[in-house]
Amino acid sequence: MHDLTIARSLHVLCVVLWIGGVAMVTLVLVPGVTGEPDAFSRFESIERRFASQSKITVLLAGLSGFYMVWRLDLWARFAEPRFWWMHAMVAIWLIFTAVLFVLEPLVLHNWFRSSASRDPRGTMLLIQRFHWVLLALSLLTVVGAVAGSHGGF
Ligand code: HEM
Numbered sequence: 001m002h003d004l005t006i007a008r009s010l011h012v013l014c015v016v017l018w019i020g021g022v023a024m025v026t027l028v029l030v031p032g033v034t035g036e037p038d039a040f041s042r043f044e045s046i047e048r049r050f051a052s053q054s055k056i057t058v059l060l061a062g063l064s065g066f067y068m069v070w071r072l073d074l075w076a077r078f079a080e081p082r083f084w085w086m087h088a089m090v091a092i093w094l095i096f097t098a099v100l101f102v103l104e105p106l107v108l109h110n111w112f113r114s115s116a117s118r119d120p121r122g123t124m125l126l127i128q129r130f131h132w133v134l135l136a137l138s139l140l141t142v143v144g145a146v147a148g149s150h151g152g153f
Helices: 003-033 039-071 075-079 081-118 120-149
Strands: none
Touching: 003 039, 003 120, 039 081, 039 120, 075 081, 081 120
């Protein structure tokens, strides 16, 4: 198989597992535990498993993405507004990379835990909003990337 076909397939496979998981957490897990007395602990113990998988899929999505940019010499696209979906892909990737590898382990974990002990309802609401925003931006990016890479814009 052609190296670009492998990179594209791996890229899409990782995006499916990663963003699909974000959809599952946002649409099923968070609403499912919200309102329960130990909502935050239940959310955290399940989300932790997804977060460790996501570290691998986010990393591979980024590597395969940058490989395609390098191999196809697509750097000039980043200077053109009509390739907004290329910027969106990199922006979403940077946000998740920062959250998973830096912010969650160093700041968010402890912050959410202490916030949940003071205000469990408010904390779950915040977590819900945070996931909704990330999911909406990610889905917009998926649509933009599929349409854009097939000449839709
Ligand atoms: C470092 C981050 C990323 C880079 C450098 C990157 C790069 C690329 C490149 C170069 C392509 C091929 C474009 C073309 O054929 O014209 C592509 C396709 C695609 N990317 Fe990304 N990407 C990244 C992250 C993401 C993220 C975060 C998502 C989803 C939220 C995503 C979803 C897609 C999709 C759905 C396609 C289209 C596949 C197809 O229909 O053939 N990418 N990406």
